Amino acid sequence: MKSRSESLIRLKKFQVDEKRRSVTQIEMMIADFERMAAELDQQIEIEQQKTGISDIAHFAYSTFAKAAIARRDNLLNSARDMKGTLETAQDALAEAVEDLKKVELLDQREHGREAEAAAKSEQADYDEIARLRHMTRR
Numbered sequence: 001m002k003s004r005s006e007s008l009i010r011l012k013k014f015q016v017d018e019k020r021r022s023v024t025q026i027e028m029m030i031a032d033f034e035r036m037a038a039e040l041d042q043q044i045e046i047e048q049q050k051t052g053i054s055d056i057a058h059f060a061y062s063t064f065a066k067a068a069i070a071r072r073d074n075l076l077n078s079a080r081d082m083k084g085t086l087e088t089a090q091d092a093l094a095e096a097v098e099d100l101k102k103v104e105l106l107d108q109r110e111h112g113r114e115a116e117a118a119a120k121s122e123q124a125d126y127d128e129i130a131r132l133r134h135m136t137r138r
Helices: 002-051 063-137
Strands: none
Touching (some): 002 063
16 A cells, blocks of 8 residues: 555656646746847837837838837737736646645555554554463462
8 A cells, every 4th residue: 555655646746846847837938928028129119219210100110110019019918828828837736736735644644544553553462461471470
């Protein structure tokens, strides 16, 4: 029974680690998207200062700035979508941690029962030895 519960605990720990890695990867992706969007904001501002035109509707507005705005908006939308994915991954991680705790608690209870049974058996042996000694002294 020990090997079975230990295997289950190892499996649950592995699942928690996988979910934790997934959450970390998603967080890193969101941070990268937001960083790239901020860099594009800076490039857009520099381009607008160079050309002296900041009105997107102006006929001479920089095509580079328009493309950078579209890319920035796509990155921000992707980051927003990934935040939804992150929430789902965090929920899955919390559930996996909860499952691990349940399995560990059951394992502790089982070990407690085994230790209690061993202690009772040992005490019964001592009681028997004491009883036999007591009977031989009579």
